[in-house]
Amino acid sequence: MGAEGHADGTVGKALDVLDMVARHGRPVRFSDLLAQSDYPKATLYRLLQTLTHQGMLMLDPDQGTYALGVRLVRLAHAAWAQSSLAPIARPYLDELAAKTGETIHLAQMDLGQVLYVDKRNAARPVEMFAQAGKVGPAYCTGVGKAMLAWATPEALEQALARQSFHRHTDHTLDTPEKLLAELQAIRVRGHAFDREEHERGIICCAVPILTRSGRVLGALSVTSTTARTTLAALEDWAGLTKDIAARIAAEAESWRFPEQN
Amino acid sequence: MGAEGHADGTVGKALDVLDMVARHGRPVRFSDLLAQSDYPKATLYRLLQTLTHQGMLMLDPDQGTYALGVRLVRLAHAAWAQSSLAPIARPYLDELAAKTGETIHLAQMDLGQVLYVDKRNAARPVEMFAQAGKVGPAYCTGVGKAMLAWATPEALEQALARQSFHRHTDHTLDTPEKLLAELQAIRVRGHAFDREEHERGIICCAVPILTRSGRVLGALSVTSTTARTTLAALEDWAGLTKDIAARIAAEAESWRFPEQN
DNA sequence: CCGTTTGGTTCCATTATTTGAAACTTAGTC
């Protein structure tokens, strides 16, 4: 349900179609797409054709189904390496994981949603793409709230408009008002908690990753379960986590600079 | 240098710009992009604006640089999971890696280039995105030749047109004629070798992954070094590799089917 | 300090592309 925002121009529509295919999670037939888009047949057809021709989609000629194309994987490789904090943060995440022994999440904001870009699992070794690349709600996760708390007014407003405020657990902050109050508390405190707001039994302590100019780059969290530890215990890691966040931010900023010439 | 093919329509241009940003590997300023594209200022500007607005690019307001956006990472997650053979092939790669004890590559064809979508390293555990997503030449790698050997005439022709035939080593097949002869030999033999054609000391034995209808889905290779083993020894794995390739193909085909209703 | 260059953004009449209803072509049913 719920169409995309007013897609600007042709490329907006094309990308919209891409998303539509992505959402399905498996190869889709033309008619399936036609059913849920409100683009007219011919328009959708040409859009798909263009995307296919461009390698963003792949048409399985046997089955007549469309799937996301490999060009996307290649682009993503670059996106991962360059846009996200992941490559910079990697060694720091390792350090934080080693010192805390807990699960670590690195997230960035994507259109009002939390996008996990890297993760260290206490138990298992890294399971990169299986885990990274996932999205989650912003209003009820530690990393989400940490980022919202330091977002610019405009960004916050946009993000708020996109929240669905579904009540996942008894603790979920399910109205904008409750959330705004919480964000205020987070700013004062300097870090955000997730008090089983998204999943029962899952708690975390998260800090934002901020540039010197105060812009939000992402967020970092130490996550655990109520079975294993308490919020108070997690809060003990807040100092270290903030420190690590600062170092990531510093490196991210210096990395963006050096384009000699 | 070498412009993209005739980009069809606006989305083609937009994607072209995306690629341009990706190629840089680090955030780029407007003027850098302007310098190497032959789009007029205003056009490029609007293209960048649209892409940014769509979340495909990210504008760093401090520095005024563009980087690939997080939306791309999210899309890639889906692409990885759905379009590529990687998720299906994963357990099979594990099996092949365990049995051979060598490095395993899973690749697909992307516009005449080889795109590595997964890898098992003899030594280290998987390092997903860091390795996967890389591209390489088709004419001088085992997986590339395996895919070309079973490509349709049209696909082969297109791919050939995009090869640069740079002489990487003494063994590199550096003309279309040599390559075509080799492809013929590969078809007869049933598998492709890389005889140090790309990197000195690196050899491999690769097989195509084919649907029942004979369409190329990708290729699978067992790679090693001349220091460790010989081509003849690698060829001993050809049977097993072919078997695994067949199983991957079978699962890929049945996976694409089940859209009930 | 003020003239100049460099880098980025906006205007707007022209042009080219996209649009989508409808017609058409397969391929599959009954």
Added chain:
DNA sequence: GACTAAGTTTCAAATAATGGAACCAAACGG
């Protein structure tokens, strides 16, 4: 062999992209 569903193509009208040029701002130089 008529009927239906799914995909593809057409074409005039509508719309969106184009790009030369003007504009703005900040950094530079004398």
